[in-house]
Amino acid sequence: MxxxxxxxxxxxxxxxxxxxxxxxxxxxxxxxxxxxxxxxxxxxxxxxxxxxxxxxxxxxxxxxxxxxxxxxxxxxxxxxxxxxxxxxxxxxxxxxxxxxxxxxxxxxxxxxxxxxxxxxxxxxxxYEHAGAQHNVRLPAESLRRIRPSGQVKLRRMGPGDAAELVSVLHRVHTAARSSGPVSWDEATWNVWLGNEDDFLYLADDGYVIYRWKGDDMQVENLVATSPETLRALWSLVGSASSIARDVVASVTPDDPVLWLLGERSEEQVKQARWMFRVLDVAAAVERRGYPANVACDAVVTVDDPVRGGGTWRLEISGGSGTATPAGEGGVTLSVNGFSALYAGIPPYTLRLAGLMSGDDRYDQALEAAFAAKPYMLDYF
The missing domain is CATH 3.40.630.30 (Gcn5-related N-acetyltransferase (GNAT))
Incomplete structure (x- = not known):
């Protein structure tokens, strides 16, 4: 072969x-x-x-x-x-x-x-399981009743808007301190934004991509940084309620739309699980964001038969982190375990699952530094 x-x-x-x-x-x-x-x-x-x-x-x-x-x-x-x-x-x-x-x-x-x-x-x-794409089924009528609280200018979006869409995503996920969501590159967005069966609307601080799916509406992406734009976009989707009974939407684990609904008791949520892997420990730690008020100084050994493992001292403070080569000792994780830790899976879970062992004095600091609720809005 x-x-x-x-x-x-x-x-x-x-x-x-x-x-x-x-x-x-x-x-x-x-x-x-x-x-x-x-x-x-x-x-x-x-x-x-x-x-x-x-x-x-x-x-x-x-x-x-x-x-x-x-x-x-x-x-x-x-x-x-x-x-x-x-x-x-x-x-x-x-x-x-x-x-x-x-x-x-x-x-x-x-x-x-x-x-x-x-x-x-x-x-x-x-690779190890880390997060999910959360797809929730909502009554279209309940979305129609969400009224915008101010004037929001919406316009139709097309292939030429890829750069602006990517800019909106950067602002949204930075403001929300999001963990896990992705953006396609501009060239790929330009291809997807040319899909004639999609309904695409853009505001200054948000956008929505949705389409018919049988007798329902399917929301692929809906993001916003202001309450006004959030309400305007969900109300727009809900305007199809005279035809569509339900809306199936990809949402965040704590999506604000769930707090805008007039009635909320039972929800149908379908998860598409995704797996995650750290390829380069030092670069991954340096490129990640962390809570600004958390400090962590820990020694971790990562066993990676594919990429080659090693021992690193993790130093995290002020929202930034570094990983430098260190001697033996500290916490031992398989690369699966370190990837899961990076994605916010708590050390207690990892230890019970056999993905983490060794000195437990760093566990609380590692849990606080890597805390996350990872999700994606996009399936690929």
């Missing part, structure tokens, strides 16, 4: 591979997929495993920005991991993922995330 970068000539084989793994792909989606993939092939972001000339497996390294405690950093989003039916059970997927992890690090990413179709293969190369 050989691993190499995919070329435009391989894309028909990739589509066949995806069909065998995920089912038939509508023609419109195939065209949009090609439009998004072609520009990044020269960047080394699509790898394939070949058995001679036959494509056996493939995976894409997407370019994302991800926020941790309101601080953005580059993130490798692993997507489209596919293995031909006849090649499954031979270790091809693990071989591919090890290569993908190496490539993501070469591209300069210190962290990585993915939505798993199955857990064991990804856990085996260092």
């Amino acid at each position: 050989d691993i190499r970068d995919l070329t435009p000539e391989d894309l028909d084989d990739v589509l066949d591979l995806r069909k065998r793994s995920f089912g038939p792909i509508p023609a419109a989606d195939r065209d949009r997929w090609r439009q998004a993939v072609l520009p990044v092939l020269d960047e080394g972001r699509y790898l394939g495993v070949f058995d001679g000339t036959r494509l056996a497996a493939a995976a894409r390294v997407r370019r994302f920005t991800q926020w941790w405690h309101g601080t953005p950093q580059p993130m490798a989003g692993i997507a489209g991991v596919t293995v031909n039916p006849e090649d499954r059970g031979r270790g091809v997927g693990t071989t591919l993922m090890r290569a993908v992890i190496g490539r993501a690090a070469e591209l300069g990413d210190a962290v990585s995330a993915l939505y798993p179709a199955t857990t064991p293969i990804y856990r085996g190369v260092g």
Whole structure:
């Protein structure tokens, strides 16, 4: 088996591979997929495993920005991991993922995330469950009753608005001290904003992307920094209540819309879980944001068979952190455990799950420094 970068000539084989793994792909989606993939092939972001000339497996390294405690950093989003039916059970997927992890690090990413179709293969190369995309079903009528508290100027959005949309996302997630959400790069946003079936509205400090999904409305993204814009955007979605009974929306774990509803008793929430991995301990710690009033000085040993582990002294204060090589001692974590800690999973949980051991005197400081409620609004 050989691993190499995919070329435009391989894309028909990739589509066949995806069909065998995920089912038939509508023609419109195939065209949009090609439009998004072609520009990044020269960047080394699509790898394939070949058995001679036959494509056996493939995976894409997407370019994302991800926020941790309101601080953005580059993130490798692993997507489209596919293995031909006849090649499954031979270790091809693990071989591919090890290569993908190496490539993501070469591209300069210190962290990585993915939505798993199955857990064991990804856990085996260092990924651990960290957060979720939360999709809640709400009565459309309840959203219609949310009245804007001021004048908000909304306009329709299109491909030329990608830069402004990204700017809004930076302001929103910084203000909210968000952990986990991502933004596509501008080129990819320009492709997605050209989808003629989506309804796209932009304000100075927020935006919404939604569409019909059967008899319901589906909200993919709705973010805002002011109460006025938040109310205006949800009211806009709710204006479809004469036709749509329900709205299925991707929301934050503590989304303010849930406090704007006139009636709230039972809620249907569906979670799509995502997994997370630290690729470079020192860079990941330095690029992350932390609570400004928390201080932490801890020694941690990270066991990473794929990337190579080590021992670091973590020094976190004033909202910033560093990781410098240190001697033995302190806390010991698998890379899975350190990735989960980085994403806000408490040390007590990690110890009971067998992902963390050793000196427990740092546990409280580590829990406070890395505290987070990780989520994503986007599925990839």
